[in-house]
Amino acid sequence: MYNTPESASSKQPSLTLREAFAQTEYILPGHSDRNINVLQQAFADIDGDLSSDQYGRGQVIEDFQKQMADVLGKESAVFFPTGTMAQQIALRIWCDRHNSAKVAYHPLCHLEIHEExxxxxxxxxQSILLADQDRLITLADVKQMDQDIACLLLELPQREIGGQLPPYSELQAISEYCRKQGISIHLDGARLFEILPYYQKTAAEVCALFDSVYISFYKGIGGIAGAILAGPSDFTAESKVWKRRHGGDLISLYPYILSSKYYYEQRVGNMEQYYKEAVQLAQWMNKCTAIHTLPEVPVSNMFHIHFELPKEQIEPILIEMCQATGVGIVQYLTDKKEGAHCSTELVIGARYEHVPQDRIQKALAWLDQRLKEVTANQ
Amino acid sequence: MYNTPESASSKQPSLTLREAFAQTEYILPGHSDRNINVLQQAFADIDGDLSSDQYGRGQVIEDFQKQMADVLGKESAVFFPTGTMAQQIALRIWCDRHNSAKVAYHPLCHLEIHEExxxxxxxxxQSILLADQDRLITLADVKQMDQDIACLLLELPQREIGGQLPPYSELQAISEYCRKQGISIHLDGARLFEILPYYQKTAAEVCALFDSVYISFYKGIGGIAGAILAGPSDFTAESKVWKRRHGGDLISLYPYILSSKYYYEQRVGNMEQYYKEAVQLAQWMNKCTAIHTLPEVPVSNMFHIHFELPKEQIEPILIEMCQATGVGIVQYLTDKKEGAHCSTELVIGARYEHVPQDRIQKALAWLDQRLKEVTANQ
Structure with missing residues (x-):
């Protein structure tokens, strides 16, 4: 028997990387498929007689807001459908208070690149962009800011550059400087719980450096959607007015609130494990030919994988890897360095511990071998 | 045995109207309690492997948007978390296209009184308010509008005045006038399905009079939350950009989408029944002393009950009625005519058919008797 053109083509080039990844026996990143089961599981044991929240009021929403305010060490917290809404509103309030329409943040801040x-x-x-897009904001950047900036937003970890973090002492110095200068400081803490094992701090300790903070429930926590904005009581009260203006004051947010609570309680204690697993996996990946990770040693459960070859060369190899090894590591690639390199993001969650270590190592050995062949031929 | 002051006080004045209403054997208005069971029921039979929507894409959201576009007879439809968001965005798009920042609507429009x-x-x-707040917008009002209005918003039925409707011919004339004048016309159809039995029209027939339309899934449909905005494809494409800007482009909206679909399919066929039941109940109520309904003959499943006495006189009677008859009709009262009268809204849903007719009539006879006594003593 030999492969007809049809069977050959049905075997490989017909599948996209995303499809090949989805068909693997073992998927490395994330918690689970994003499917309806995520909701069904969270609601399976909740008493059906429990009343819905109603336009931001009621036990379901108020209890969770109180719980999160306590976790974050803030006076008050408000549940929002999205971080996009929560953070725009946070910055608007600080701008109004400072009577300035200028905020400062990183060039790859979510507000700058993902929110239209x-x-x-x-x-x-107006957004003032600090630092270059491939490095973190430093104290020196902050000291060079215009003095009419209402608020500095810091994202911890800086997701778009692999989830990097400044040293904690620099964070403290930035916070101290802003407070001395009367500049508000807001934390984009979409991945706050993910960084606590590296800093060896509580959420409240980190948040104490900031006037307001946003956290997300569908990243490391793995909920369906939803966010919390926390800060002083007068700040959160004002945020509720803006939440209604934005169209975010839903009659019922409980599908997100109760699932956020469920997965928060299930996963917040696992962040150290995810972090250590990321460190281990990155170490293995850095041994592969033509691959390096960013950061080289992860500081949370995430990192970026950089392939030192063009996307069109790497993609078929990764599709083949999914099929040959049954291990799915990468589901998409982004062009870098004007198409000379490519990269992807990897986030460790609940799935990783169920993947046999030898399967990961065998898959990476396979990948290393293929990359050796490719680079040798260049 | 006689009532001690404690037991007497625990019997009546300690309960609020809302509490007494909630404790009745038969509640007249609405579909059910707003509790978690509403979600659990909608998701009980959905395959857990079904994939979530993802930032507005995926089968779950695209199929439902297509279904609703077809129902409404529009090119395209977009699912939104709220009507507040959907309608602001609709008006913004029409304003941008007309290069005008003026829209016209009723003084008690949702955008004017409920959205901060x-x-x-x-x-x-800027909003230009048409008509007086106690009557519908007429063709004459529309003809007197400034010519630089970008968009006219009509709400059908006009909820804050009991759910009134213009004659269909007047609606057609208003639509025709706007189109001739190049003014966009948007339908606040939060209760669109509820009015179709009165007009004896399909949703698409009514929507054909409008350039864009919003519908809601937690009024007559009884879902958890969520809205659809429908119109031309270029309009809905633009609305998605604004949806992201507002923070409404959630990674997963399926908790609302799938429950909206579930309750839509369960209840859209019941609107004629709810409407007829509302007509019957209003007729009975209008026979009670010191009560009239608005409209006198309902044109949908809703009407307002007006009590021709002050709230502080009516409220204890209604609390007593809940306890004496076991039938809950009114759960809150709003002051009217500078405190001389009071009113409430009543919406018929799935519950009504389960309440024995004789219990309703006995409860109303009890109420009529008490109101006779009160008015006789004045």
Whole structure:
């Protein structure tokens, strides 16, 4: 028997990387498929007679807001459908208080690249970009800011550059400087719980450096959607007015609140494990030919994988790897260095511990071998 | 045995109207309690492997949007977390296209009284109020509008005045006039399905009179939350950009989408029954002393009950009625006519058919008797 063109083509080039990844026996990143079961599981044991929240009121929402305010060490907290909404509103409030329409953040801040310029289009707030896009904001950057900035937003970890973190002492110095200068400081803590094992701090200790903080429930926590914005009581009270203006004051947010609570309680204690697993996996990956991770040693449960070859060369290899090894590591690739390199993001969650270590190592050995062949031929 | 002051006080004045209402054997309005069971029921039979929508993409959201676009007879439809968000965005798009920042609507429009002025604060759009607040917008009002209005919003039925409707011919004339004048016309159809039995029209027939339409899934449909905005494809494409700006482009909206679909399919066929039941109940209520309904003959499943006495006189009677008859009709009262009268809203849903007719009539006879006594003593 030989492969007809049909069977050959049905075997490999017809599958996208995402499809090949989804069909593997073992998927490395994440918690689980994003499917309806995530909701069904969270609601299976909840008493059906429990009343819905109603336009931001009621036990379901108020209890969780109180719980999160306590965790974050803030006076008050408000549940939002999205971080996009929560953070625009946080910055708007600080701008109004400082009577300035300028905020400062990283060039790859979520507000700058993922929100269709909502901050500018809806709130007419100008963003001042600090640092270069491939490095963290430093104290020196902050000290060079205009003095009419209402608020500095820091994202911890800086997701778009692999989830990097400043030393904690620098964070403290930035916070101290802002407070001395009367500049508000807001934490984009979408992945706050993920960084606590590295800093060896509590959430409240980190949040104490900030005037307001946003956290997300569908990243490391693995909920369905939803966010918390926390800060002083007068700040959160004002945020509720803006939440209604944005159309975020839903009659019922409980599908997100109760699932956030469920997965928070299930996973917040696992962040150290995910972090250590990321460190181990990155170490293995850095031994592969033409691969390096960013950061080289992860500081949370995430890192970026950089392939030192063009996407069109790497993609078929990764598709083949899924099929040959049954291990799915990468589900998409992004062009880097004008197409000379490519990269992807990897986030460790609940799945990783169920993947046999030898299967991961065998898959990486397979990948290393293929990359050796490719680079040798260049 | 006689009632001690304690037991007497525990019997009546200690309960609020809302509490007494909730404790009745038969509740007249609505579909069910707003509790977690509403979600659990909708998700009980859904395959757990079904994939979540992802930032507005995926089968779950695209199929439902297509279904609703077809129902409404529009090119395209977008699922939104709230009507507040959907309608502000609709008006913003029409304003941008007309290069005007003026829209016209009723003085008791949802955007004017329930949204913390989001339209003005976020979009800087000015509202021109048509008609008086106690009557419907007429063709004459529309003809007197400034010519630089970008969009006219009509709410059908006009909820805050009991759910009134213009004659269908007037609606057609208003639509025709707007189109001739190049003014966009948007339908606040939060209760669109509820009015179709009165007009004897399909949703698509009514929507054909409008350039864009919003519908809600937690009023007559009785879902958890969520809305659809429908219109031309270029309009809905633009609305998705604004949805992201508002923070409404959740990674997963399926908790609302799938429950909306579930309850839509369960209840959209019942609107004629709810409407007829409302007509019957209003007729009975209008026979009670010191009560009239608005409209006198309902044109949908809703009406307002007006009591021709002050709230402080009516409230204890209604609490007593809940306890004496076991039938809950009214759960809150709003002051009217500077405190001389009071009113409430009544919406018929799935519950009504399970209440024995004789219990309703006995309860109303009890109420009529008490109101006779009170008015006789004045």
């Amino acid at each position: 310029d909502g901050l500018k289009e809806l709130h007419h707030i | 002025d989001g339209l003005k604060e976020l979009h800087h759009i």
